[in-house]
Amino acid sequence: MIDSVPLEWVLLVAAALFCVGLYGALARRNAIGILMGVELMLNSVNINLVAFWRYLEPHQVTGLVFAIFIITVAAVEAAVGLAMIIAIYRSWQTVNVDAVDSMKG
């Protein structure tokens, strides 16, 4: 893998994934859609970490450790985020983030 595919290719894939996720998080109105965009972005960060580990420092574990921490954080974020979405749905009957505007002046 590392002698046939240059590091830049992997990083570009991760960058593309990050930007697609960013677009999703910015453009969606559905709260779950936004969460999906955020998950995509976190995944792209993980790809970067693993790629750096493999290409730059394969005998250190730092890259893998941080990737696992990010997976942990992503899991917590998804659980709390979805709990909030369900709580919002209960009182607003919607998951559109534009519709939840009672704090608007």
Next chain:
Amino acid sequence: MQLLVQVIFVLIAAEIVGAAVMVVTAKNIVHAALWLIASFCGVGALYLLLEAEFLAVVQVLVYVGAISILMLFAIMLTRHVTGKGAETSLYQRWWVGLIVAAVLFAAVIAPTVLAHPWETATAAPALPGETGQPAAMAGIVDLGRAFVEEYLLPFEIAAVLLLVGLVGAIVIAFEERAARRHIPTLAEEVAHRRQPE
């Protein structure tokens, strides 16, 4: 052999990015969740290609097996069973997001990545002491050891974070029994109907 690896890499990359594009463009939110799973699986395959088997399996276990199913679960709970609601709509100025993302990719990240001279470790002869033979790649054993030695504190903090997240999710989504919509039992319904209005 090199060409084969390159072709596999390009296929996986196309799968990841293509599925991600479908995630953010799919009209139906359940379809978006399905594409999200496809994208996660692609990332897992990429980890396999990068020889991070442990992370590949963890990716499938956590992202595909837990996070995505949680999202599907939330979608099913936040939607009227028979009515619409599975459809999703875009923010009215969605093109701003598109421009931001595209500019970020084309003007910032891609040039930086391509311009930076990466010093890949392939040619470097491993650890000092050993000559010729490249050092062994870090495996699961090293990873486990790192978690209880070097990264013990972050590891414990991550554990506390998980616990806090668990408690927080339960507290946020918990519904008081009194606040729940009362669902009459059959006996109550019959009694109610028998009562003269």
Next chain:
Amino acid sequence: MHIVIIFLQVLITILAVSTGFAYLTLFERRMLARFQNRVGPNRAGPWGIFQPLADAVKLFFKEDIIPSAADKGVYLLAPALAVIPALIIWAVIPMGCWNIAGDYQACFAAPGADGAGFYNILQIADVNIGVLYLMAVTSIGVYGITLAGWASNSKYSMLGGIRSAAQLISYELALGTAILGAVMMADTLSTREMVFRQAGLWFAVPQFLAFVVFLISATAELVRTPFDLVEAEQELTCGYNTEYGSMKFALFFMSEYVKMIALSAIGVTLFLGGWHFPGLKLLGEVVSGAAGAGVATVVVGIVSLLSFLLKVLVLLFLLVWLRASWPRVRYDMLMSIGWKWLLPLAFINVVVTAVVVGLAPEMNPLVQGIILLIIGVAVLWGATFLSEKQRSNLKVAAKAAVAPTGGRQ
């Protein structure tokens, strides 16, 4: 050459598993009939052995319907998503030890010692993270059911789908934590090494608690009675597969039974010593002395496969037995069993194993096993005692609540 062998292995495994599924349905029906004092299907062929064939023909020739309100793509994808995980689980399970390199002794040698002369054709892939792979594949099995429930666009299916998502992710935790105990004992994630470590003492002894938790959560993971709320006929008219017919239903049916065999096989690999059987090595030595190493390899291969299948059959019988003798649990009971009982028990097991193995790593495995067994049985007994007490408290509370007003108004 290597690729041809792998292809053949995969093909034979899938064919064998599909046939196994067909005859498992017959086995279950005959067994249930025995439990209920009936005869069971016995018309098609002697002892009804052509019954699965007849069932298959019937399902093949039924009309193939797609509900008009269904989400067509997902509706067609769901059965495939159910079957594929059930089949790919088999990739890392060592179903025996037939060393094609011709040296039967390599089966009993420590893995990694001489990797060159070892090629086990009864295990398709020997990966170093086999156990994690098993967990990952079991965890994606939930999609078939959940998506089938959503795509059918019917209330009953939807309820079945939601229930399955909640149930399967809840019990996966207990399942994974129970497996963790066995992994800690074996000190490895490779299934081959896992089996090797159980040559002396099967992990069902030191990991008794984990084994019990594993069996219960595996039953829940398979959505079988007493945890079959996902397809409760009385409440949901069949749950997630209400809208499925013909071959698509057959695929769900198949995935359920193949998963049943697969989870039994996982249980055997992790807790019941895999293909090991007392005296297997001795048999190899005797045959090798009498007829040469080549014959011994073949004999060891066949006997180890048979011993593996026998153990799987025992666990399958246990599952059928459970189905015959237990009523379905209530939904709140299902959740409280999973979260309040099985998961803490599995955690206790992990802690106890860590303490015992960590305190005395050089201990005689038999002594260690007995200590762990005693602790495990004590914890289980304590848990049953607690749950009984809780139940009687609830009964008293319910009586107290009802008594003053003289019952429900």
